[in-house]
Amino acid sequence: MAFKLTFLGTGDSAQVPVYNCYCPACELARQNASFVRKPCSVLLHLDGQQWIIDSGRMDLSELFPAPSLHGILQTHYHADHAQGLLHLRWGVNLRLPVWGPDDPVDFADLYKHPGILDFSQPWEEFETRKIQNVTITAVPLNHSRPCLGYVIEKDQFCLAYLTDTVGLPERTYQWLKQKKMNYCIVDCSMPPMPTTPRNHNDVTTALSMCEGLHIDKLLFTHIGHELDEWLMQHERDLPAHVFIAYDGMVITV
Known part of the structure; x- marks a missing residue:
């Protein structure tokens, strides 16, 4: 394949269920593990190699016994997307590439004490690299820290992974407009809000940022408990091509 x-993981920084919250969405997640949302991240199988996008899960060494993980694509260095690196770095006898944005602040002391992690190849905006026969391009996003989305292409297949962001920079929107995306996975943390959100999309901004793009299936991720509660009543109101990602969901080509 x-x-x-x-x-x-498909959760926001608080994850679902939220500690000490007893809203219907959090209660459901406590009763049924299929509604739990862990830190937002995905695993990519790329022509025989395994790479992850983001490293917020704290059990990476258990999920990926050495040497099964080949590298990490970081969108940015906020804790909920990078905290798993703090433990992973103390491995031995290997080097693990971590390709992310050029962010001199990074997270905690990762750059100062990287251990087995190799941060030496940060992305330039719209830079393209190949892993095996899969092409990956880093595109800039709108966030409070330097943040990148990733566009993954193989033959006629195209998938965009765009989190964390509020809308899209115009240069990114124009670049994506030239693509026909089979899947576009976007940050949508909140139900429709009365004002434009600051660091993450609500339903309104998530849909708006994709207007005019060629997308077969639009998937929401980085989901908070308030959105999950809203979806209990309103999921059928979403456009037919919009779907809600869940932990363990698989896309195959």
Whole structure:
């Protein structure tokens, strides 16, 4: 199989269930593990190699015994997307590439004490690299820290992974407009809000940022408990091509 994507987590920074919250969405997640949302990340199977996008899960060494993990694509260095690196770095006898944005602040002391992690190849905006026969392009997003989305292409297949962001920079929108995307996975943390959100999309901004793009299936991820509660009543109101990602969901080509 040339390409497979597995959602390792689809939650926002608080995850679901939220600690000490007893809203209907959090209660449901406590009763049924299929509604739990762990830190937002995905696993990519790329022509025989395994790479993850983001490293917020704290059990990476258990999920990927050495040497099964080949590298990490970081969208950015906020804790909920990078905290798993703090433990993973203390492995031995290997080097693990971590390709992310050029962010001199990074997270905690990762750059100062990287251990087995290799941060030496940060992305330039719209830079393209190949892993095996899969092409990956890093595109800039709108966030409070330097943040990148990733566009993954193999033959006629195209998938975009765009989190964390509020809308899209115009240069990214124009670049994506030239693509025909089979899947576009976007940050949507909140139900429709009365004002434009600051760091993450609500339903309104998530749909708006994709207007005019050529997308077969639009998937929401980075989901918070308030959105899950809203979806209990309103999921059928979403456009027919919009779907809600869940932990363990798999996309195969």
